Amino acid sequence: EAQVTQNPRYLITVTGKKLTVTCSQNMNHEYMSWYRQDPGLGLRQIYYSMNVEVTDKGDVPEGYKVSRKEKRNFPLILESPSPNQTSLYFCASSLGVKGAGELFFGEGSRLTVL
Amino acid sequence: GESVGLHLPTLSVQEGDNSIINCAYSNSASDYFIWYKQESGKGPQFIIDIRSNMDKRQGQRVTVLLNKTVKHLSLQIAATQPGDSAVYFCAEKPPIPLMEYGNKLVFGAGTILRVKS
Numbered sequence: 001e002a003q004v005t006q007n008p009r010y011l012i013t014v015t016g017k018k019l020t021v022t023c024s025q026n027m028n029h030e031y032m033s034w035y036r037q038d039p040g041l042g043l044r045q046i047y048y049s050m051n052v053e054v055t056d057k058g059d060v061p062e063g064y065k066v067s068r069k070e071k072r073n074f075p076l077i078l079e080s081p082s083p084n085q086t087s088l089y090f091c092a093s094s095l096g097v098k099g100a101g102e103l104f105f106g107e108g109s110r111l112t113v114l
Numbered sequence: 115g116e117s118v119g120l121h122l123p124t125l126s127v128q129e130g131d132n133s134i135i136n137c138a139y140s141n142s143a144s145d146y147f148i149w150y151k152q153e154s155g156k157g158p159q160f161i162i163d164i165r166s167n168m169d170k171r172q173g174q175r176v177t178v179l180l181n182k183t184v185k186h187l188s189l190q191i192a193a194t195q196p197g198d199s200a201v202y203f204c205a206e207k208p209p210i211p212l213m214e215y216g217n218k219l220v221f222g223a224g225t226i227l228r229v230k231s
Contacts (some may be wrong), residue, residue, distance in 0.1 A: 043221040105157030108157050
């Protein structure tokens with residue numbers, strides 16, 4: 001089954017404790033992206049990647065890092081989480097990199113930073 | 115379920131009626147538009163898309179209308195069912211600047227659709 005898989009789905013952590021949210025897709029998509037979703041604000045892009053070893057900042061990259069060592073995986077790293085990073089995070093992938101294309105989303109990861 | 119709907123516009127419809135969800139987009143040069151559906155506790159799912167060279171596109175029970183003059187997008191759902199209850203997002207794809215690439219979509223805040231049985 002074609003899917004985007006995120007882990008963990010739920011996480012409660014404390015300020016400053018490094019964490020990683022993993023994302024994996026099995027569709028051989030070149031493009032992957034991370035979004036955060038906050039009440040009333042819609043989806044805002046954090047980082048994206050057009051292919052292996054190619055990543056770039058989205059609209060709200062501060063406090064986050066990503067890596068793309070393999071085509072299928074695109075982890076989101078919070079080196080020193082803060083309470084304002086409490087949010088619902090979505091990983092997405094799509095086939096196209098130059099043009100428009102349908103984004104496939106994971107099920108989401110609910111992060112709470114105390 | 116996940117709370118993403120605080121302060122979002124809400125549309126309540128009776129089961130069996132038609133629903134119309136509206137969206138105003140921001141960039142007059144955007145050339146591609148998508149509607150997503152997000153059920154409680156799940157990620158957004160693709161419903162239907164439309165390119166800027168079209169003004170209407172139909173799918174199964176859904177129709178998207180694009181009015182570029184007023185930068186307006188609408189999603190029409192025929193014979194709305196309880197399973198249609200969700201948050202609906204429109205997304206636009208602005209033009210890609212020269213020498214840049216990407217599949218950047220800009221999402222609206224969403225509209226809650228509630229279906230009454």
